[in-house]
Amino acid sequence: xxxSKITTRYAKSLLDLAIEKNQLKECYDDLIAVETLCSxxxxxxxxxxxxxxxxxxxxAIIKSLFENKLSRTTYLFIELITKKKRESxxxxxxxxxxxxxxxxxxxxxxxxxxxxxxxxxLKDKVVSFVxxxxxxxxxxxxxxNQDILGGAIIKVGDFQIDDSVRKQLKELKNxxxxxxxxxxx
Numbered sequence: 001x002x003x004s005k006i007t008t009r010y011a012k013s014l015l016d017l018a019i020e021k022n023q024l025k026e027c028y029d030d031l032i033a034v035e036t037l038c039s040x041x042x043x044x045x046x047x048x049x050x051x052x053x054x055x056x057x058x059x060a061i062i063k064s065l066f067e068n069k070l071s072r073t074t075y076l077f078i079e080l081i082t083k084k085k086r087e088s089x090x091x092x093x094x095x096x097x098x099x100x101x102x103x104x105x106x107x108x109x110x111x112x113x114x115x116x117x118x119x120x121x122l123k124d125k126v127v128s129f130v131x132x133x134x135x136x137x138x139x140x141x142x143x144x145n146q147d148i149l150g151g152a153i154i155k156v157g158d159f160q161i162d163d164s165v166r167k168q169l170k171e172l173k174n175x176x177x178x179x180x181x182x183x184x185x
Contacts, residue, residue: 004092006086006089007089007092007093007095007096008096010081010086010089010093010096011093011094011096011097011099011100012096012100014027014031014073014074014077014093014097015027015097015100015101015104017073017077018073019104021073023071023073024101024104026071026073026074027071027073027074027097028097028098028101030070030071030074030075031074031093031094031097031098032094032098033069033070034066034070034074034078034090034091034094035091035094035095035098037065038090038091038094039091044065045091047061048087048088048090048091049088055082055083055085058082058087059079059082059083062078062079062082062087063079066078078090081093102139105137106136106137107136107137107138107139108130108134108136108137108138108139108156108157109138109139109141109156110126110127110130110138110139110140110141110154110155110156111140111141111142111143111154111155111156112126112140112141112142112143112152112153112154112155113143113144113145113148113152113153113154113155113164114142114143114144114145114148114151114152114153115144115145115146115148115149115150116144117142117144118142123140123142126140126152126154127140129154130154130156133156134156147166148164148165148166148167149164149165149166149169150164150165151163151164151165151166151167151168152164
């Protein structure tokens with residue numbers, strides 16, 4: 001809980017600074033790259049969390065990885081976090097910044113689960129459907145899951161539309177399991 005408050009504060013501070021310096025999009029792109037690196041590389045994440053590796057060594061690694069690839073504001077922010085010995089929170093700070101950015105720009109993430117990948121026309125229909133219902137811009141995440149057998153599942157936050165064949169078969173099975181000879185009073 002405490003780290004959640006801390007990471008949100010750091011992310012909000014960077015968001016405010018990026019807005020002030022008119023570098024919001026650059027910082028967003030940078031932190032997507034940082035979040036991807038943290039997600040994909042367990043070695044990098046373990047290095048950030050390691051109490052054995054001293055701060056100067058971590059700063060050297062961060063400099064070699066990020067100095068020429070990130071905007072100056074983002075790089076200095078990551079350097080500051082490391083000097084304050086909060087580098088272990090970098091992954092969470094990146095996630096929080098991305099969420100704050102999306103909230104600032106009224107972007108909502110919708111996921112669609114199907115058995116095969118969607119073509120462009122169908123993706124556009126899903127995006128326009130969600131955009132119409134939620135009145136926000138939509139970022140679509142596509143997932144492939146053979147277990148649903150067919151149809152689609154659309155999730156937006158806590159809202160879900162499940163029109164999968166698996167769900168329909170389950171409902172059909174439940175209706176057959178119901179005893180029609182007992183009156184429901």
